Amino acid sequence: MLASEFEELARTAARTVEGARLEFIGGHIGGKALPDGDHGRIIQWLTRICMQHRPDLWLDPAQGLVIETYREGRARPDGLLVPADAFVGQGEWADPSPVLMVVEVTSYDSDTDRRDRKEKPRAYAESGIPVYLLVDRDSLEVKVHSRPDGARYERVETVPFGKWVELPESVGFGLDTEPLKNWVR
Template sequence: MTVEEFEELAKHSGERVSLEFLYGKLGVKAVPDGDHREIIRWIARQILPIRGELWLYAELELKVQAYRNGRAKADGVLAPDESFAGQQEWVDPAPALMVLEVTSYDSDTDRRDRIEKPAAYAEAGIPVYLLVDRESCESIVYSQPEDGVYSSVRRHKFGKAIDLPDPVGVTLETERFKDWVR
């Protein structure tokens, strides 16, 4: 499948699923549940008052990976205001300071959120990848992309404050995450 064929298919996928194209494979991402959305809201509520020049763009479609022209639908992308003005549906990730993913309770989460997306986001040069893993009840902060991989990976159990490194430079409280897991 070419990236053009994928983009055409994604346009017609409907509202029940989101499609992604990573490492030459078509992936299906579940529509977020209410708890998933609450985690994203909680993170935005903490970051935006401190970093008012930024915005947390929800469910943004990113062009990722030099190899095979990947496409990922990120749960959240932290970037300066108006970073994606004038771009089409699938945007250039260059302005992104951080990408946020919250795991879903589907069979593809392990491969997609824990393996493929850290690789794709590091290859794209996104400085910080925050994974809120509802299965393991931890927040994982990936940072310092070098040669297509994140050289720093820090794991924090829910309830522990986490320092998001520069260029984000914000501390997040994660106690509330415990309310939004099964």
């Protein structure tokens, strides 16, 4: 499937199925689960922390990205840490170059393992996004992927919920992950 064909399919699905959020990664079409209340609360928590530490940036929860080596993929991250005007003038699927950090929060669905733990780290690293922050509600861990080499992230730091994790210099602050214990099943 061509990227343009996927974009048309995603537009049609969004118009006809309430809350439909499709992605196209690694040549596969996937649906992104609608976020539950805890998922939304985690994004709120991260937004507040980002605003406190980096008021020059915004954690955008809505923008789609053009990803992967040949720019054929399309992802809908849960959050993108970017300068406030990073996507002005761009459409539904934006260039990832201004993104400092991409955030994903796992959902309780069957595709989470393949999508959030395998395909997205590769796709985001190929796209040159400096940091991929995965809040993994299944394993009760935060994974900070950094140093993309064009094919993968060279560094992955994993900490259990409740521990402190320092984000790379491009982001420039750390997270006390204790509150995440409150937003899991």
